[in-house]
Amino acid sequence: MSPSQKLALVVDDSKMQCKLLSVLLEEENYRVVVANDGASGVQMYIDHQPDLVLMDINMPIMDGFEATRRIKKFSGVGNLAPIIFITSMDSEQAFIKSVDAGGDSILVRPFTPNVFKAKIKSMQRISDLVEQVKGLQQEQQNDAELAEKMMSNVIEARNFALDKIGVIKKPATIFSGDIQLSALCPNGDLHVLLGDFTGHGLRSSIGAIPVTETFRAMTKKGFSILEIIAQINRQMHTLLPGDLFFAASFASISEHEKSAYIFNAGLPDGYLFNEGAKIIQQFASTHPPLGILPQLLPDAQLEVIQVKSNDRIVFITDGIVEARNPPGELFGFPRFEKAAIEGIENKDLISCVLRELDDFCQHCEQEDDISLVDIPCSGWKKIKITNKVAIPEGFSEEDNYFGIPQGALPTWSYHLHLTGKLLKTVNPIPLVMSQINDLEGAGEHWQSLYTILTELFINALDHGVLELNSSLKDSAEGFSQYFNERAKRLDKLAGNVINAPNDFVRISLKYFPLSHGGKMVINIKDSGQGFEVLDVIKDNSIAMNDGLKLSGRGVELVNQLCDTLEYQEKGTLVTASYIWHV
Template structure:
């Protein structure tokens, strides 16, 4: 209803019309008067009218002809009829048409005003209720669309970053559309397999959103060839930057290395990892010795790993805490150790283990919708290692030779797509993905060193000492770039020795690799790039006279 209600009064009797209009105006109602159906026609589509008060019999016809039209166009607007007839044979038909009430003549002004205001308030309440329902429906629709978009992203991430690895079998049970658990695996450029099982605080979309930054960072760091300790620190830093400080991610990290015949573990806030020998006998329970990601600041996160020989561990079984919490059997709650024993009986059947533990859920304390997510993974170490070795050993030789050079000058030095372009081109030519990942890492590090430390002449230590100052110095240097500043990147493929030669030179002072000698700790958050490049390269040579670095990678 408007602040000042507007009523259309249709009455041909001048005395009655003046009486009614005066009574309503005295109570703050704006009255629009009409004496014939022809005059009413001009107001039928007027959205500002809050109530129609109409006589039935007019000189030019019956006003009842307009009632269906008004009700159809504006169903919330009350229509009241006035009649002096004592024959009410038409009353039922008027009510069916949508008339709210009848007022008999002679009119009692006080009673009429009271009825008018009663219907105005009622109509106002209905409009408010309808508006509330529309708002609620809009919010519900928007929420559904947002959840659908979030799930699309969530599902895409799972499909993109969760790879099928021989010997790795996983099963899960989500309490809803979104799962707060996620298992990822990725191959490092050195041939190692790194697996992460993460369990975010809570469940549903909030838990899934907590995991998003970790998923993308994990895959990127593994593909760069960083050590597991360095990956942990990157994940911790990414979590602290993008997730509220009351949301944590309990995690298990496992690195299987066929080259060193070892398997490494890091358990942060998760249930014990169960290890079995070749006779399928349980030989070890690897308990959590670390906090979940997000609890401690990054500089306090331990990167110490537990290492075992692959000869002693043949099977692994690990899972999220939803698999062992809130379980009951024969009316008695089960301890974690009892749950471990149940799972150990079918450690190599993840789907069966989920069904078994699901049947033991104590639903007397929580509803089924509030149950925690469950995820369990079994790794057949022997099959997994064999698959990794076969994949690493098979490399079809790349025939022919090629060579190309990039020279970036001035503001084109800010083009960070160059390393991507090189690795993508090589992958398209037929080089294996793992090799292209090494090329990407090497090219990225050498190009960044050439730009930041060579052309921009920024101290390499500044990045770890004061990152904000480093970013500020880099931004200022980028603004002042000139065309006589450049970086040259050369790529040459030697088919006879199956070697890829990479040469990077800059027009600046060079990046002075001797100043980075102290930055060989691969678990540091910064300053580990050069050590990583050297570890990948068969040869590494730096020429201070030409500010150029030459490395060779064996394919």
């Protein structure tokens, strides 16, 4: 027996007929097994799983129709199990009944050996095609599963704070067109994205890889969320065909500023819930989905909100509200909100929403990907603020543990002088950090330096060049007023071409290597009028103790991170030194 030899089952109560058909089949290179009634035919089919069945109609114990029905039921949907009825009943009725029972063809006696063999061949051709399709389907399924596994490894496995951020992800097919990303900024802020590509399946999940890479790399380098959104938009516009786009919501949450920046481009409303499960605010879409326009709209801006530590931000894609139950009704916003509120009250939003959704849909076929992210507004990571270097026991200052030679020259220095319009369009901190990384390599200790630089630069720009009063930030209304005013003044600054060189911020760094670490001296000078440093700091520290003020945390934080911090020239020049040990 060769492995390619096919197996046929002949079911006929006439031994004569069985013998005759067997001979013909063997001439066609089949092996043959025989049964003499319907019931044993079914049993033989189960035992041998033949490639072809020839079935008589009138037989004792069980007739051919019933045997065929049982065989088809056993072989299941998607498997052909070709059955040819062999009969001398040349009637329309017999033909129809044999097809109804599940027969694939019928051959009416008498027939010549050549007609018989032609029939077998044509049946074989069909069953070969079915096998081929099944093989391709299986192959595709395997490939898809592998690709999905790799994609979710690339995309979701590296998400930050997965234990804190609640996620629902129910793809409609193997591949999801929805993605959820989270990453930690160098200053301890959290960036979160929930996105939905047009359609679902492989076609729509391809774009997830570049989005993920951009989101992670830019967050890590310290770019702001709006810069990241603008870049993802450009990238999607270049990569995606005209009818594919990417609807997404973004949040950047600062635990230490107790604020969040939200941007919704084409998703259903996002929510801010408080500790008591009340909806405090909703975030409607304010921009077309990403990838449609070559650039973000000129008025694209983030929504700035103040958050309390037990608040939570929730984003959803339209798959949740558009999920249908058997009568075809939509799950809708009211049902979703009710489930979410109940969930927060029971401290488990995810399970509650999933349960309500399952109860509602009752195994209806899911048409679109369903996803949700539930982000707590605090608690993912405390930024380290006890970074002042402690001299190990046994060393005194005089032992010169760090080996700082008096009057030593820095091994390198770096200056960046930004004027006019560039103050609006360029974020210098990622530039500076990338220089430092290039020169001195990457390291954990740059995290604090990043925070110092960001805070000092923003102070110089906001309070120096833009002359904004930080006390505006003391109240909730003032908070957004502050940001609106800031945007307005930046626009004015950018529009002022003639006096552009007069508005500037200069950042200087000097690097001193130490025997167990290093020291960075940071100078930031701005073109502003200056301020009464003492007043502000005194004011801040009183307010900090009272726990009243929302502003002024920046200086306080920098002070804790730095070795020394000093304001000069009426507050227009700040010098900070930062020492670390490795």
